[in-house]
Each structure stands twice: as C-alpha cells, then as structure tokens.
Amino acid sequence: MWIETSTGNRIAKDAAISGPDNIVISGNCTIHPGASLHGDVTLLTPSTGPTILIGKYSHLNSNCQIIPPVLQDDKHGPVAIGAYCIVGHDTVVRLATIGNRVIIEDGCDLQNLSIIYDCCVIRKGTVVPPKMVIPPFSEVLGVPGTDFKVGELSNAYKKLIETEAKELQLQT
Amino acid sequence: MSKIYNDSYIYCPKLATHRTLDGFSANSVHHLSQLYFCPSCQAHKSRYDCYHNIECKFCSHCITDYSHTSNDTQRCAKNCFVCPSCTSSLTIFITDHQINGKLGKAFQFSCVYCTYTYQSGVITSPKSLHSIISSEKKEAQHQTFYKYQQQLSTASDAPVKQSETRLKNLSLSNISRTPDSPIDTLGPEDISEVRNRVEITTHPDHSNQYPVARKLTVKKSYKCLNCNTFLLLPHTEDGLLPTTNKLRVKFNAVDYMPSIKLTNTISPTILTTPPTETRNLQLECRRTFLINLMNPLEVDMKIHVGSLPYIADNFITGGNKLKFKVELSIPIPDIVIKSSGSTKNLIKTIPTACLTTKNTISKAELISRMGSALFKEKPEDTLDVSESSESLVAQGAGWSLIPLFISVQMNDETDTWDSSDLLDIKIPLYITVQAELPQAIKVLKLSKQNLSYGYWNVIDIGTYQVTK
Incomplete structure (x- = not known):
C-alpha cells in the first residue's frame, strides 16, 4: 500500500502523482491514498526548479489536491509547501506559497496565487480567496462574504505544529 | 499525543490570586496552547491577565513597515485595497479618458472573489488612490445630505396634521384590484424572464460601497498584569523583515x-x-x-x-x-x-x-x-x-x-x-x-x-x- 523511500518519505500507491520529474518531496513526508499532485502543468516561465516543492515532515491527507497556481490562461506558476505542513482531507491547494508549520484542516479551498506565511492554522471548510496574503501566526476561518475571519494565533503553535507533524509521520 | 486537538482546558479566573474553581464556563477556560506562564508569579496567564503593547505593524500584502508611524495608522497607505463586501483583494485597472481636451485617467477596482466593482471618476492631475477614494466618498456624503436638506426644506411635502376624530372616522373605500397586474398576465413562457429578474434584484448593490484600505498586521508584546514581567517580546530591530518570527522573550505555558x-x-x-x-x-x-x-x-x-x-x-x-x-x-x-x-x-x-x-x-x-x-x-x-x-x-x-x-x-x-x-x-x-x-x-x-x-x-x- 505504501512506497517508502530512503529519505523516510511514505507515499501511498493510490496517490495520483502526475509529472513526478517536476516534483521535489523532502524527507519524512507522508502522502496518503487519493491525494493528487499535478506536477505536469506548463509553467509560464520555464525554470530549472521544481513545479511542486514539499518541505520535510509534511503530511498530505487523503483526497487533497495540490495544483500549481494559474498565472495566465493555461500557464502555471510553481507552488512551494514548507516544512511541517499538514494538509487536510479533501482540501484543494491552488496557492503559490505555504510557509513552514502550517495546518490546513479538512475541506478547505485555498484559491489561486494566495500566500500563507509561517505558523498558521486554516480551520475546517475555510475558503481563502485568490491573491490573499495570510500573515504569520494567523488563524483563518470562514468563507469570504459570510464569516471570513483572520485572527491571531498564539506563538506556542510554532512548537506544537512541528511536534504534531512529526508525530503524524510516526503514527499514520 | 496531539497537543493541538485535545479536550483539556485550563481554568483561568480573570486576575484571581487564589485559583479556586467556581463553576465551568467556556469563557473562563482556555487551551494550554493559548496561555503564557509567568516565571515571577509562577502561574499561567491568559490573554486577559496580560496587557499588550504593539511593537511592530506592517502591511502583510506589500510588507511595508509602519512601526514608526503614529498610533492612529491602522491601514496601509499604499495601493493595497480590499473588497468592502468580502475583504478579498481588489485588482486595479487604469483606463485613459479625455475631459475638456485634457487627458485623464480613471481607476477600476474589481474584487478577485465576488462581483464587486468600483469605477473612480476621471482625474487629470496626479493624486494618490487613497485621496481619490476619500474625496469621492465625501462628495457622495455631501450629495446625500444635500438631498435630505432639500426634502426637509420643501414645505409643500410636509404632512398635513389631521384631527384625531377625523382619523378615527376614516374608512377604507374604493379599493379595487387592478386586473391587469403584470404577475396575472404572465404566461409560463415568461417564467425564465422572471427568474432572471429575481437574480438581478438579489444582486448586491455596490453603488455606495467604496474600496477599503487593507488593515495592518501587528506584532504584540505581552506583559503580566500582576508583576509586569515580559511574557512575550518579539524582535523588532530596524532592517529585520517584519514577517520574521524571532522572539527575544518567550514564556509559553x-x-x-x-x-x-x-x-x-x-x-x-x-x-x-x-x-x-x-x-x-x-x-x-x-x-x-x-x-x-x-x-x-x-x-x-x-x-x-x-x-x-x-x-x-x-x-x-x-x-x-x-x-x-x-x-x-x-x-x-x-x-x-x-x-x-x-x-x-x-x-x-x-x-x-x-x-x-x-x-x-x-x-x-x-x-x-x-x-x-x-x-x-x-x-x-x-x-x-x-x-x-x-x-x-x-x-x-x-x-x-x-x-x-x-x-x-x-x-x-x-x-x-x-x-x-x-x-x-x-x-x-x-x-x-x-x-x-x-x-x-x-x-x-x-x-x-x-x-x-x-x-x-x-x-x-x-x-x-x-x-x-
């Protein structure tokens, strides 16, 4: 069921990874069944760097989608997910950058070209609108136009999210 | 053991010296992750047991540091605007115009998430976007108050005062239903048209909503209310990027x-x-x-x-x-x-x-x-x-x-x-x-x-x- 690499990555055989040559997964990451990584898109400015970069100890739960952001028509830009990030079930990630130590809970929709800085928690079912910048140590919840809110997150979460990501790697 | 997702709460009576449990209320308990620990008092402190000071403020969108501005500055002074309906970012387009032989420019703001759009008036001399919007806002307010003033000053429109007995004797008369109201004459083929009308009427009216400057993000220091000890103090040296998360003092519970x-x-x-x-x-x-x-x-x-x-x-x-x-x-x-x-x-x-x-x-x-x-x-x-x-x-x-x-x-x-x-x-x-x-x-x-x-x-x- 799992493919385990020498760097400690665990990738489910059922995970849909397209364009693996354009994807870099750092050590100790877990990619669950049903997760899909779209690395086969055309970049607007072809570069030597990867289309999808995932930092160490990151955790992509089942049925989440990582889609590089659209810059122009069918041309995309690269997406970078930092270290110790947890992406929840059924979450769609279309944004440009996710910082280190970020928890994105289940059923979120992170829309085109948004940026999430370090140490943030995106609560269940949140919709992050396009081109939104979420500052460091923020808790985000709700849907824009109805109950969207960006609140302050305690500094203690820096350590807690890191431990959570490490424990998830050992326990799931 | 997840320390983020657990159902363990710590009781924090506000400013109490003797921590006795006098009942369970969701407002008086906090997660361990939300608390500070005062090394001097040797007790946990919730946000309400501390006072905070703003050490740094910056716009998270353009990363401009506003730390040295006055305390009143709460919004970005650059071209960072958000939608008044949904707080999403606004994209700005410039269109060229000509007024009285002079070349001018107009700015169109459109929300990246909802249908909100705003078109500014044509300007012929350079002006910041903030001053364009604030002057248009003031102008609209003036127009509204002018309209009210006109209505109030029109004596003929004032209601005629009627006696109480006359009002009592009034009765409903000559009420007849107009047979040809548009809803009665509507055929089944017009239903789609009605649906379109409903959509148009439920469409939000953005005519009196103006683009809003983005709120600034702040970095705060926290001090214990009892002993004035720093519980959290961020690094805020000049030249350091405002998004840096380094801390000088940290006492998390x-x-x-x-x-x-x-x-x-x-x-x-x-x-x-x-x-x-x-x-x-x-x-x-x-x-x-x-x-x-x-x-x-x-x-x-x-x-x-x-x-x-x-x-x-x-x-x-x-x-x-x-x-x-x-x-x-x-x-x-x-x-x-x-x-x-x-x-x-x-x-x-x-x-x-x-x-x-x-x-x-x-x-x-x-x-x-x-x-x-x-x-x-x-x-x-x-x-x-x-x-x-x-x-x-x-x-x-x-x-x-x-x-x-x-x-x-x-x-x-x-x-x-x-x-x-x-x-x-x-x-x-x-x-x-x-x-x-x-x-x-x-x-x-x-x-x-x-x-x-x-x-x-x-x-x-x-x-x-x-x-x-």
Missing part, C-alpha cells in the same frame, strides 16, 4: 506546564483488532480511564493529581443529570515524570495509549511496550488491572499514565433508569506541580528557588450513555 489528556485503557488485542470506542458508562460499575501526563521541562516534574470525590452538577450536562452522581477516584495521585530531554527518538516520548498500529514504527514500539502483557497466559481485559501500585502506572521518556476510575450511581433510589440517559461529562482535576527551576527561568535570577504551582484542569470526555 506549553513549555512549563504538563500536557494532560484522558484516553481509554489499552486493550491487549490492539495489535490484532482495531480498538472500538464504547461511549457508555455502566450504572454502579467502575470504568477505568488513563490520564496521560507529559512533562515539557528538561528536569523531572513531581505532580499531584487531585480530584473531588464526585463531579459537581455544573460539570455535567444532559437531560437527566440530577438523577445521577458521577464518582471519581485516582488511586495514585502522586507521580514523578522524568524529563525527556536526553531522548532523541520521538516515538519514545509518545505515551503508550496514544500509539497506533497504522504505522510500522508506531506498531513496533507498541509491540515492544505491550510485549509482556501480550504473552501472559490469561490476558486481562485491561493493562492496568493489578493490585500493586507500581503496575498501575506506566512511564516513559517524559510521559506517564495513571488510572482514573469513574462510576455512575443513582442519586435517589426511587429514580428509574432510562435507556436515553446521556451525560456530557467534564472532569475537573487539580494539578500541583513541583520541579527544579528550568534554565530559562534561572537566568532571570528571581527570588524563588523552585518551580511550584497549582491549577485546575478541566477535561471534556464527551457524551456517554448510562447503561444498566
């Missing part, structure tokens, strides 16, 4: 107070069959839970877990809570939790009750810890059933498990048991901690020689059905 979680007992068959959680409490029968305690310090921690003999009524919610009395008992209230400082292997620092069989590393660790219990000739129902106090406690690197017995009794013998009796239980525990001073507090050279504090911890165990 998670670094000084034990994490507590309540779990079910570990079944010896956990390796072969996945655990099934039973959400019931049998009447007049003892059920065992495990209190998972984790030591965050680099020194050993001496903990006393105290509880009342039974749970007070205000900690139980449910239809027939007055019928039942929930008794608590902790056979081993005193325990020393060793430090996990020297342990490099993270799996060793996870309590046994929180290990799973989903991962090979976790499963291997679980097998090694449970080995002795598995190969017993007659496996017992639970791991903790033994008379000797030593075997009632499981310990590891920085963690410890102690049992908690819960039993439900009928308050009155005349009451009858009902299968629909559900109880939502919260368990208050008084935790007393004693330890040597950690290095981070020693360097402050405070008068106190040891770490010694106590607090109420409320654990929400959820809803349980009472069975017979």
Whole structure:
C-alpha cells in the first residue's frame, strides 16, 4: 500500500502523482491514498526548479489536491509547501506559497496565487480567496462574504505544529 | 499525543490570586496552547491577565513597515485595497479618458472573489488612490445630505396634521384590484424572464460601497498584569523583515506546564483488532480511564493529581443529570515524570495509549511496550488491572499514565433508569506541580528557588450513555 523511500518519505500507491520529474518531496513526508499532485502543468516561465516543492515532515491527507497556481490562461506558476505542513482531507491547494508549520484542516479551498506565511492554522471548510496574503501566526476561518475571519494565533503553535507533524509521520 | 486537538482546558479566573474553581464556563477556560506562564508569579496567564503593547505593524500584502508611524495608522497607505463586501483583494485597472481636451485617467477596482466593482471618476492631475477614494466618498456624503436638506426644506411635502376624530372616522373605500397586474398576465413562457429578474434584484448593490484600505498586521508584546514581567517580546530591530518570527522573550505555558489528556485503557488485542470506542458508562460499575501526563521541562516534574470525590452538577450536562452522581477516584495521585530531554527518538516520548498500529514504527514500539502483557497466559481485559501500585502506572521518556476510575450511581433510589440517559461529562482535576527551576527561568535570577504551582484542569470526555 505504501512506497517508502530512503529519505523516510511514505507515499501511498493510490496517490495520483502526475509529472513526478517536476516534483521535489523532502524527507519524512507522508502522502496518503487519493491525494493528487499535478506536477505536469506548463509553467509560464520555464525554470530549472521544481513545479511542486514539499518541505520535510509534511503530511498530505487523503483526497487533497495540490495544483500549481494559474498565472495566465493555461500557464502555471510553481507552488512551494514548507516544512511541517499538514494538509487536510479533501482540501484543494491552488496557492503559490505555504510557509513552514502550517495546518490546513479538512475541506478547505485555498484559491489561486494566495500566500500563507509561517505558523498558521486554516480551520475546517475555510475558503481563502485568490491573491490573499495570510500573515504569520494567523488563524483563518470562514468563507469570504459570510464569516471570513483572520485572527491571531498564539506563538506556542510554532512548537506544537512541528511536534504534531512529526508525530503524524510516526503514527499514520 | 496531539497537543493541538485535545479536550483539556485550563481554568483561568480573570486576575484571581487564589485559583479556586467556581463553576465551568467556556469563557473562563482556555487551551494550554493559548496561555503564557509567568516565571515571577509562577502561574499561567491568559490573554486577559496580560496587557499588550504593539511593537511592530506592517502591511502583510506589500510588507511595508509602519512601526514608526503614529498610533492612529491602522491601514496601509499604499495601493493595497480590499473588497468592502468580502475583504478579498481588489485588482486595479487604469483606463485613459479625455475631459475638456485634457487627458485623464480613471481607476477600476474589481474584487478577485465576488462581483464587486468600483469605477473612480476621471482625474487629470496626479493624486494618490487613497485621496481619490476619500474625496469621492465625501462628495457622495455631501450629495446625500444635500438631498435630505432639500426634502426637509420643501414645505409643500410636509404632512398635513389631521384631527384625531377625523382619523378615527376614516374608512377604507374604493379599493379595487387592478386586473391587469403584470404577475396575472404572465404566461409560463415568461417564467425564465422572471427568474432572471429575481437574480438581478438579489444582486448586491455596490453603488455606495467604496474600496477599503487593507488593515495592518501587528506584532504584540505581552506583559503580566500582576508583576509586569515580559511574557512575550518579539524582535523588532530596524532592517529585520517584519514577517520574521524571532522572539527575544518567550514564556509559553506549553513549555512549563504538563500536557494532560484522558484516553481509554489499552486493550491487549490492539495489535490484532482495531480498538472500538464504547461511549457508555455502566450504572454502579467502575470504568477505568488513563490520564496521560507529559512533562515539557528538561528536569523531572513531581505532580499531584487531585480530584473531588464526585463531579459537581455544573460539570455535567444532559437531560437527566440530577438523577445521577458521577464518582471519581485516582488511586495514585502522586507521580514523578522524568524529563525527556536526553531522548532523541520521538516515538519514545509518545505515551503508550496514544500509539497506533497504522504505522510500522508506531506498531513496533507498541509491540515492544505491550510485549509482556501480550504473552501472559490469561490476558486481562485491561493493562492496568493489578493490585500493586507500581503496575498501575506506566512511564516513559517524559510521559506517564495513571488510572482514573469513574462510576455512575443513582442519586435517589426511587429514580428509574432510562435507556436515553446521556451525560456530557467534564472532569475537573487539580494539578500541583513541583520541579527544579528550568534554565530559562534561572537566568532571570528571581527570588524563588523552585518551580511550584497549582491549577485546575478541566477535561471534556464527551457524551456517554448510562447503561444498566
């Protein structure tokens, strides 16, 4: 069921990874069944760097989608997910950058070209609108136009999210 | 053991010196992760026990530092605008125009998420976007007030004052229904047209909404209200990027107070069959839970877990809570939790009750810890059933498990048991901690020689059905 690499990555055989040559997964990451990584898109400015970069100890739960952001028509830009990030079930990630130590809970929709800085928690079912910048140590919840809110997150979460990501790697 | 997603709360009476539990209220309890620890008072502090000072403010969108501006500056002064309806970003387009032979420009703002758009007037001389919008806002306000003024000043429109008797004698007359109202003459083929009309009318009217400048993000320092000690102080030197997360002073409660979680007992068959959680409490029968305690310090921690003999009524919610009395008992209230400082292997620092069989590393660790219990000739129902106090406690690197017995009794013998009796239980525990001073507090050279504090911890165990 799992493919385990020498760097400690665990990738489910059922995970849909397209364009693996354009994807870099750092050590100790877990990619669950049903997760899909779209690395086969055309970049607007072809570069030597990867289309999808995932930092160490990151955790992509089942049925989440990582889609590089659209810059122009069918041309995309690269997406970078930092270290110790947890992406929840059924979450769609279309944004440009996710910082280190970020928890994105289940059923979120992170829309085109948004940026999430370090140490943030995106609560269940949140919709992050396009081109939104979420500052460091923020808790985000709700849907824009109805109950969207960006609140302050305690500094203690820096350590807690890191431990959570490490424990998830050992326990799931 | 997740410290983010757990149901353990710490009681924080606002500005209280004696921490006594006077009832459960969602406003008075906080997660451990949300609290600070004052090294001088040796007590936890919620955000309401501190006062804060804004050390740095910046626009998260354009990363402009506004720290040295006046206190009134709360919004970005550059071209960072958000939608007034949904607070999403606005994109700005420029269009060229000609007025009285002069070349001018107009700005169109459109929301990237909703349908909001705003078109500014044509300007012929350079102006900042902020001043364009504020002048248009003022102009619109002036126009509105001018309209009101005109209406008020028109004497002919003023209502005629009528006598009370005349008003009483008024009766409804000459009411006739117009037969050809548009709704009556509508045919089935026009339904789609009506639907379109409805969509148009429900479309939000943005005519009097103006683009809003983006709010600034702040970095705050927190100080204890009692002793004025810094509990959190960010680095804010010039030249440092405002999004940097470095801290000069940090006293988070998670670094000084034990994490507590309540779990079910570990079944010896956990390796072969996945655990099934039973959400019931049998009447007049003892059920065992495990209190998972984790030591965050680099020194050993001496903990006393105290509880009342039974749970007070205000900690139980449910239809027939007055019928039942929930008794608590902790056979081993005193325990020393060793430090996990020297342990490099993270799996060793996870309590046994929180290990799973989903991962090979976790499963291997679980097998090694449970080995002795598995190969017993007659496996017992639970791991903790033994008379000797030593075997009632499981310990590891920085963690410890102690049992908690819960039993439900009928308050009155005349009451009858009902299968629909559900109880939502919260368990208050008084935790007393004693330890040597950690290095981070020693360097402050405070008068106190040891770490010694106590607090109420409320654990929400959820809803349980009472069975017979």
